[in-house]
Amino acid sequence: MDDADGYDYSLPEELIAQHGLEQRDQARLLVVRRDSSTIEHRRILDLPDLLAPGDLVVVNDSRVVPARLLGRRAATGGRWEGLFLRQDPESGDWQVLAQTRGRPLIGERISLLDREGRDTIGLRLVGRGLGGTWLCRPEVEEPRSSAKSILERIGRVPLPGYIRGGDEQPGDIDRYQTVFARQAGSAAAPTAGLHFTTGLLESVEARGVGRASVTLHVGIDTFRPITAARLDDHPMHSEWCECPTGTADSIRRTKAEGGRVVAVGTTAVRTLETAALRAAPGEIAAWAGSTDLFIRPGWPFRAVDCMLTNFHMPRTTLMVLVTAFAGRELIRRAYEEAIRERYRFLSYGDAMLIV
DSSP states (O other), X not given: OOBGGGGOOOOOGGGBOOSOOSSGGGOEEEEEETTTTEEEEEEGGGHHHHXXXXXEEXXXXXXXXXXEEEEEETTXXXXXXXXXXXXXXXXXXXXXXXXXXXXXXXXXXXXXXXXXXXXXXXXXXXXXXXXXXXXXXXXSXXXXXXXXXXXXXXXXXXXXXXXXXXXXXXXXXXXXXXXXXXEEEESSOOGGGGGOOHHHHHHHHHTTOEEEEEEEOOOGGGGOBOOSSBGGGOOOOOEEEEEOHHHHHHHHHHHHTTOOEEEESHHHHXXXXXXXXXXXXXXXXXXXXXXXXXXXXXXXXXXXXXXXXXXXXXXXXXXXXXXXXXXXXXXXXXXXXXXXXXXXXXXXXXXXXXX
């Protein structure tokens, strides 16, 4: 289906989860079986029983950077808010998506605020970037200083706007991070992974299920709605990802022995399918680079056999991906069932296992 309206649905606002559960693994789990077109209600804690010995769970180990910036314009004193996207390795300049009243000018200075609301370093607006972003230069002694070290001191959790307007609350800094996060670089959490605890991972392992990791640094464009009428006209965003050699080896071994590859989240799906696409037919190999893969109905999934995913915003590329994996009618029924049964939606919400 090429019509973007086909991936729309009515999401009741009260079902958008505003806080993570105190116990991550207590989330509800809607199990969608493609072979029988059936739906059942379980809990994330049941995941080990829903997997089989010899299966392989693949997680995204990207770590969320505290990328939300608050500051004030030196010229007017007006409030300024930004989201750090990336740092140019040569110049050290930051690419930032920003909002404020009025029209800032190139050369203007922003005074960044720490978590206590105190002025810290300055940020000079030095140019415009793609997609309405700003190029900014931090006023530090070493222009190429690591953005990571600065953000760790003054940045805030980059919660999506549908969670309390993006306002961080105590506990978010830990809750909006997976327990297996390792590689810093995401502007948003790979949310399907938020359900795992150390204990749940141990239970999965005790079941005889393997675990491997990929990395995809999630960008904010992941959540943006499709505004074009046709999917063909949607400019797909690009994100950096990596499928390491060890993960590719584990996948080949799993499939050769009859096990299933279970991708945790759409980010893991994109990474694995990109790696498989770049390999020889029927193979998967290590790969790293930027992917703009837009998985749509008709996509011949080469690497992924099952998917754990949260419930997504309407009319997004994420809805298109899960529809491609499970089929339009089954996904429609699953979402209708989740709404009827009052599941919690989006980043801090419940999950769906598609097998």
